[in-house]
Amino acid sequence: MPQLLSILETALYVAELDRAATFYEDVMGLRNVLHADDRMRAYSVNQQSVLLLFIRGGTTEPVETGGGVIPPHDASGQIHMAFAIAPETLDAWRARLADHAVTIEGTSDWKRGGHSLYFRDPDGNLLELATTPGLWKGF
Secondary structure, eight states: OOOOOOOOEEEEEESOHHHHHHHHHHTSOOOOEEEEOSSEEEEEETTTEEEEEEETTTTSSOEEOSSOEEOOOOOOSOOEEEEEEOGGGHHHHHHHHHHTTOOOOEEEEOTTSOEEEEEEOTTOOEEEEEESSSSSTTO
16 A cells, blocks of 8 residues: 655635734744745745645635646634644743744643643634654654
8 A cells, every 4th residue: 555655735724814924924933935826825844844824715616727727625613733843942932922922722741741832823723833752652
């Protein structure tokens, strides 16, 4: 059986693209914009994965790419995603979130030694900063 290599892209759907882009660039430090238009933003996350921000409702029709068609997709609600961080940066991340008036809604100390901080982006999506390794077995 063929194996998956990794998760390449994660998509979040937002009400205001510029507001979301400001949050992910200024608070989360995503500076490497791979693509930007009035429908979406794509950010490189540590040159290992891509975070896609789509304007909610902006991808409900097929999109012609010039090399094929991307089928429609969309989501709503409070979606969850986690970013891996190094354990030694946990306090710096706490300070960064505080500096940007981002409320930490929850924390967790995991049995394998990892720690998580939970907070929301401007659209209510639940974000997690998780120290690795120590969260999941093998991660």
